Amino acid sequence: MGLGKTLQAICLMSYLKVQRMSPGPFLVLCPLSVTDGWVSEMDRFAPKIRVLRYVGDKEHRRSLRRTIHEQVKEQSSQTDVLLLPFDVLLTTYDIALMDQDFLSQIPWHHAVIDEAQRLKNPSSVLYNVLNDRFLMPRRLLVTGTPIQNNLTELWALMHFCMPSVFGRLDQFLSAFKEAADPSSDHVPSKVKEQYKSLKSIVGTFMLRRTKSKLIECGNLVLPPLTEITVMAPLVSLQKKVYMSILRRELPKLLAFSSGASNYQSLQNMVIQLRKACSHPYLFPGIEPEPYEEGEHLVKASGKLIVLDQLLQKLHDSRHRVLLFAQMSHTLDILQDFLELRRYSYERLDGSIRAEERFAAIRSFSRQSAEGSLNFQADKNGAFVFMISTRAGGVGLNLVAADTVIFYEQDWNPQVDKQALQRAHRIGQMNSVLSINLVTERTVEEVIMRRAERKLQLSHNVVGDDDENQESNESVGVEAGDLQSVIFGLGIFDPTETSNENFGEEKISELNSLAEKVIAVRHEQVAGKDERKFEVNPTDMLNGCPLSQGGNSASFSFDSGFDEASYLSWVEKFKEASQTNGDQMMDMGRRELDEDRRAKVEAAKKKAEDKKLLRWEALGYHSLSVKDPVSRLDDGTMSDMGSVQFVYGDCTNPLQVCPSEPTIIFSCVDDSGNWGHGGMFDALAKLSAGIPEAYNRASEFKDLHLGDLHLMRVNEDSDNKEGNSPQWVALAVVQSYNPRRKVPRSNISIPDLELCISKASFSAAENSTSIHMPRIGYQVGSDRSEWYTIERLLRKYASIYGIKIFVYYYRRSS
Template identity: 65%
Template sequence: MKYDKKLTAAANYIHAADSRAADEAPIFEPSDFEITATLKPHQGDGVSWLIRRYQLGVNVILGTMGLGKTLQAISLLCYLKVCRKSPGPFLVLCPLSVTDGWVSETANFAPNLRLLRYVGEKDYRRKLREEMHDYVKGLSISSDVPSLPFDVLLTTYDIALIDQDFLSQFPWHYTIIDEAQRLKNPSSVLYNVLRERFVMPRKLLMTGTPIQNNLTELWALMHFCMPMIFRTLEQFLSAFKEAADPSTGKDAENRKEQFKILKYVLGAFMLRRTKSKLMESGTLFLPPVTEITVMAPLVPLQKKVYMSLLRKELSKLLAFASGASNAQSLHNIVIQLRKACSHPYLFPGIEPEPYQEGEHLVQTSGKLLILDHLLQKLHDGHRVLLFAQMNHTLDILQDFLELRKYTYERLDGSIRAEERFAAIRSFSRESRKKSYGVDANQSSPFVFLISTRAGGVGLNLVAADTVTRLNPQVDKQALQRAHRIGQSNHVLSINLVSGRTIEEVIMRRAARKLQLSHNVIGEDILDHEGSNIGGAEAGYLKSVIFGLHVFYPIEMNEGNSDNQLNMGELTALAEKVISSRRELQSDVGDRKFEINPMDLQDGHDLASLYMSWVEKFKQASLTDDVGILEPGNRRHLPDEKHIKAEVARKKAEEKKLSKWEALGYHSLSISNPIGPADHNALSDTGTVHFVYGDCTNTAVVYSSGPTVIFR
């Protein structure tokens, strides 16, 4: 039997058995499982679905976001303990950032479920192991006391790897893996250690993003659940190759049929629900969301840095366009361009030294100028989540908040677990209230700073009613931190994108990738929080280059170079963004701050479009440059002092050359460099630098990366 027929046959059996069980099963009450919570209708249905799949012996994926899947999983464990009389043990694996949520929800809603939080330093975990050993050793053979001091062991992915020798000794009766998108890479250490060393025949995977980039990641999750059904990756991709790759040349009807089969198969193993559909059906009430993308302009300093980066990387861009370069090299360029879109101080040598607090921090970034006006409007009674990609960006934002004297909490990879939970609890206190004679800022923090790479996933921060993203093309699930069960306020989501830059192209391309989720599992595109478009895949990077023709670099140098953003216009923009919170459906003509992610034209020749763009860029980039130094060689922007120093340097160089000529010495340095004309080019990982000039001048030799010296 063909692979796709086997999948369909398995799905037929599960769907049929599920229908019979749904008709026969009585309606249960949470109290039957010793659950003290009142489950919402969709949560009760979800628990029933999980129980039926357990009875069928099927491992599944619970794919919801912000809909209370933790409570549904706890209810299932209570069912296993109370109704099935299972002694356990049960294992829960999750990110460190959500362990506090598991502990609090278990204590509140399932007080009879004994949960052990196996998290902490090495010595603390050793102490926990010793206590377990003493407990088991003290039991008599005829004792009715449970054989272990816990029903559920809660730990993190990292500790599961570190202490795998100990944890893999338990025959786990049921395992729940929260934020299971960590398993999307079947070659990862975690994926293979869990599959090969841990005894966990019964599993539940929970994730809000079962499909992020491609069908390979989907297969990884399904294979982890049911390896005997989903078999090998080659079989899976071969069965659904037209669905996975539209470039195979098959007609649209074939693709539609494959998507239909795949959606039917996944329905047997995955419960996928979106907030929008539940709200439409009337089974869930959540406050509305207004999402706006604000196109931030590049201010003069940003523009200079951005143009300088483009000029220095032209040779690499041209090589890539002609097929002579690799995707990884271009990926590094994309990262640098996106940094310039956020703030020029992310580059060494730009920020003035010695650093002093001042308005220059705000005035040198278009995004920060807009954010400044937005926070002024929001400070009166609102709470803000502020997402950024890098810790260095958070440093700049923290300086900005200190400058404006806004209260805040910060969460990034350097924050210890106890501090993380304290920050979340502090921000989640009762919403700030204005009262006579009381400073509203004192009751709880106004802003919560989050690094998207360090724990935004899984957090419940419904105390906020505004979500602002500095890098919306990489911030996954940001909106879901605030718009979820428990939210009582209208949520405003603001995406800050630098217009006419590479960020706009990435945003447009990201929207197209969401179509895969929609085709495979019928996911509402507006409910999905973005794809991981930060990778270096050739298809993604070529689409970025393809999109560059929508920019007109000549326009970037036109007009007054000292032009500053009109403060009145910024204030009006901030007022319009804030007022949109009350406009559930804006008129199309008024949505001028949003971009249409689907209006990028396809079907043109990449090379010809790109070459025409390069010609325009060359004309525009003859002037307007800013130097960018290597780390550790910081300097001010050019001023009178530096101009004088440059003149002195040139005179010294001329004096040296005249002395060489008098002594009959001839330099062997290359007069026409084959690499970038500026030896201050950025050091990109994986890039070979061509250094030219006087080989006796060691200052031009890089120590941070491979260098080719021609002598």
């Protein structure tokens, strides 16, 4: 992890090519985010090797295949030897699966699998396709974490390389059953002997480089690394949401000890609890309406309050930060927070396309290279790089940052360790500070304690030999993960009623805490280049020093499952729920006044009938969508809905959603005069019927604020193959008065919300997605309007379970 694995692989291919030991071709598989890094390293260290980056959309890859075919066909007429127009083909795991019919035809002399822990599951499609279909007799696996959870994963990697040496899985596990399950009642000496034997076997096939070995022999100089875990409190709103989830799942908790609970449902419950620990606004309906940007966003989460204080200090001292989170929706909230504080940032997650990922990485790294030697943040550069751990936690070189903050932790501790190495690696010149934010006395702390045990397994199998280091900690196996987490929920005290209200005094205390945490970076300890601390804000503010190596007093995590204690906690929670039953949250769902709504509907219907009779006589048919029946009434919210940000032209949604029904959403005023330029020209080009329908609606006085006119634009092409239904929705959200100094008003948010609800309802009815420009967002302007609009989009995407795509301009190069 940051010790030159990529360079070693490049040197191997270069040596084989130059020494004519192997003419190639070589196949390199890696994550999408690191393909740019591979190309730049190949250009730098092996410029004579021809590299083909086989990535991109379907049309681009088809063009590459056509070019390869033409060149091979041309060469085959001159010689019988297969001559390909490249030495190394670089692509991703997903493309290797999608284009396996083409790629598996090439006789690869060597294959390099980067971040090979992707092959840890021997039952996965990728594992079996590469093993069965691809011709690659020589395989090099590149990984910093050959074992993450159990010995099955290690066997999978070794079997992939040498199936003749590492036979069946059951044989392997039988031979090392004591090492595979050290928590069982095995003789310690036998367990130790099996670890020693396993190390010896694996070491024969593994070239392993560690920081400690390289530093010891003088080949590597790295600045010190300090890891600190900060235990954050639950604020009042978080406690209510956390309690509400537990109350709702109480029957499952009661049934768990008898084995009657469903594994998937319990896993979903744990995910919901983790979301409550991160930020309550991750649940639809929790954020108060009207949606307005403000301090409520920060005060709703204990972790975000602590992060706010930390970032203030880091920004003032001109450090740069990698901010990791698990969920893209968490990144959305963190992005809103960074906008609120006016911090500059880059973002990388699974929704960001390849070109923009590379641009963000280059931008963040270039600012460092152009800055001072000590990598202090440039005033015009990005202060924070927000990264989804799974999308950007491996393979990247981001030494421009010297501080790493984990807002959410991965189930697998090795994933977080990999992410940390994005900053603490070759090229880093500053001391590195890693901060883990964990909500105390919750499921997050249980998972953290569980993760500490998992790390011990990796050390026992492939770690450095250290005869003087004895460990009394046993390592749990993956099968017991969920059970131990559920039993560990007893760490939460349901009778605790004290509210965490963060006034000025409390904020001042946390400000002092942030100073102490950041100051740990500069405390030098002789002979120690890596240190770990854990801090509880309450203890630290009371004068207690940092506890090194974890605070076991916070929570005693026994390897054995204490079912009696768990049942006692469930009963205690049940009693507390009955006592405080009147305080249960409804998770933001509000019931409408049925009588009032009935009267309003009756009046609307009478006026509507009168209007329709007049229009029918004149031959006019309105395209205005009726007010939808809100799904909030039945309390349903869908997890299927999403808002995604993409580049391109929203009037050409087939680039994003080919062969799918779509609705193009655009805003207009009530003037009846079709505009010019921008969206107006694009929509008129799409169909001349769009401006005609708008003008005709104006003639019949059918343009009112809050109206949504929905028109089909490709009815004539229904019978053509590949043409999916497409609609255009014109949202009347601006008034027009020629007497005003500025005739056209600003967008009316209430009317926009009504139009979004109508469009979302129509999308759900027709099984379509919505495509729209980024409304109310301009660089350098007040972005509070966009904050409100984005929240409305997420609200109705969740209510109706639809996908909304928001288009914005591509980053200028």
